[in-house]
Amino acid sequence: MFFQEPELQYEVTVEEPDPHFAKLLQQAIGGQEGEMRVAMQYMFQAWALPEEYEEYRNLLMETAAEELGHIEMLASAVTKNLRGSPKQMSEDAQETAAAAASMTGQNPRQFLSAGQSAMPVDSNGAPFTGNYIVASGNLAGDLYANVMAESTGRTLATRLWEYTDDPGMKDMLSYLIARDTMHQNQWLEALETLDDPVPVPASFPQEQENQDFNYTFMSTRREQQPDPGYPWTEGEAPDGKGQFSYAAEQPGDGEVIAPEPDPMTNNVPNRTAQSGETSESADAAETDTETDSNTTADSNTTADSDAANESTSTDE
Numbered sequence: 001m002f003f004q005e006p007e008l009q010y011e012v013t014v015e016e017p018d019p020h021f022a023k024l025l026q027q028a029i030g031g032q033e034g035e036m037r038v039a040m041q042y043m044f045q046a047w048a049l050p051e052e053y054e055e056y057r058n059l060l061m062e063t064a065a066e067e068l069g070h071i072e073m074l075a076s077a078v079t080k081n082l083r084g085s086p087k088q089m090s091e092d093a094q095e096t097a098a099a100a101a102s103m104t105g106q107n108p109r110q111f112l113s114a115g116q117s118a119m120p121v122d123s124n125g126a127p128f129t130g131n132y133i134v135a136s137g138n139l140a141g142d143l144y145a146n147v148m149a150e151s152t153g154r155t156l157a158t159r160l161w162e163y164t165d166d167p168g169m170k171d172m173l174s175y176l177i178a179r180d181t182m183h184q185n186q187w188l189e190a191l192e193t194l195d196d197p198v199p200v201p202a203s204f205p206q207e208q209e210n211q212d213f214n215y216t217f218m219s220t221r222r223e224q225q226p227d228p229g230y231p232w233t234e235g236e237a238p239d240g241k242g243q244f245s246y247a248a249e250q251p252g253d254g255e256v257i258a259p260e261p262d263p264m265t266n267n268v269p270n271r272t273a274q275s276g277e278t279s280e281s282a283d284a285a286e287t288d289t290e291t292d293s294n295t296t297a298d299s300n301t302t303a304d305s306d307a308a309n310e311s312t313s314t315d316e
Helices: 019-030 035-047 051-083 091-103 108-112 139-163 167-193 279-315
Strands: 216-218 243-247
Touching (some): 019 108, 035 051, 035 139, 051 108, 139 167
Parallel strands (some): 216 243
16 A cells, blocks of 8 residues: 655755756656656565565565655656746737747647646657556566666756756755665675576576577677687686587578468468479460461451451452
8 A cells, every 4th residue: 555645755945947848857857767767666666576585575575665756756856847947938929829839938838638647658759658668577686687777867867967056956856866875785795695596597507508608708799709708608607507619600590481371361462483382383374375376366367368358348
C-alpha cells in the first residue's frame, strides 16, 4: 500500500520562471532517463521477487516510493516555470495562446492539454511508454539494469543543472543528483551481496555453452589485427571462471541462403531463368510460342487472300 503526505520530499522554488526549461524538465519526468521509468521499474521488479528475497523487495519498493516523490517534485517545478513566467501569455493573448506558447519555447500541449502544468511525456511531448521498463524476473540482471538507469538519470540531471541559471532549480537538481549517487551505489552493493551472479543468469549450467567462445573477444575488422593486449582480450575474466582470449576473425561458417519459401504462403512470380526450370519446360514454352506465331501468320495469310478475292469479285 501507499501513503500520501501533502508536502514535497524536497523544497522546489523557481526564482526566474522559464517555459523553455519547463519543457526540458519533462525529460526527467516521462523520458527514457526519467523518474517515471525508475519508479515503475523498481516496483515491477519487486513484485516479481519470491518471499525469500524479502530484503531486496523492500529495498526496491522503498526506492520506488522515493522516485514517486521525485516525479511530484519535478511536476511542481514544471508548473512553477510555466505559470509564473513573465513570458506567460497575457489575458489579451488567449486567442493565440498555443502560438505564443510555441514562441516562448514552451510545448504548446502544456497549455492546450494540461493548462500550463506537467504531463506524463518527455521533452518532445512523446508519451511515457512501459517499453522503457526492465523487469526480467532475474534479480542480478535487474540490479545491473538499475545501475544503468540511475547512471543515465544522473547524467540527465547534471545536464539540466548545467543548463539553468535559476538558483532554485539548481538546488532541486543538486538534491536529485545526490540521490542518484546513492541509488547507483546501493544497487552495486546489493549486487555484491549476491552469491557469484555473473554470468547472468548464473543458474544456467555453463558447461552447456560453447566453450570455444565464452571468454573470447571477437574482432569484426575486415583485415585481421593482432591482439591489442587490452584487459578484455587477455587475463582472467571478472567472474573468475575463465581466461580472456582474442580472435582475429569470426568463425564465418554459417549458410546465408534461406530455404525455399512455402508456396502456400508466398506467391513468387514465375522466373524461368532463376527458378531452375528444366530445359524441356523451356523448350515446350518456346514451341508454344512458335506455334502461336505460325497460327497468327496463317490467319493473316488467309485474311489477305479473302480480301483479294473479294476485291476481284467487285471489279467484275
